[in-house]
Amino acid sequence: MGGTEVKISYDDRTDLLYLRFDERKQDVENKRVTDDVVLDIGAGGKIIGIEILDASLHLDLDRLLPVRYGASKAG
Template sequence: MNILYNDKTDLLYIRLDNRRQEVRNIRVSEDIVLDIGESDKIIGIEILDASRRVNLESLFPVEYKVLRKAV
């Protein structure tokens, strides 16, 4: 997964699947576009005017944990 932010265009892009594949775009609102890939899975989320919609200061740097199921 990659998270990219362009401060000049105020565009936030969250890439969930890094595999190279054909995508189609679905605009779900004026400022949000989903990239749909193979098997109709969401592979990317584009947010326009991101600074008005997302608290960027809390987003960067990104922290994450990998949770594993108990065996």
């Protein structure tokens, strides 16, 4: 069973962490699941990405970033 590569990016100016599961350009619908978590939903209801707003309030970014495999730190 093959895995999905997850791309992680973080913008320290906006404190937004983004997990991307599908690199293809496509239209998405945004679904807010909490005040600080938004799902990007693609065709067929597939989750394309997850936005975490105010990420530094919810995650220990010093420990999480940089992630070495399939990830980047933007900013």
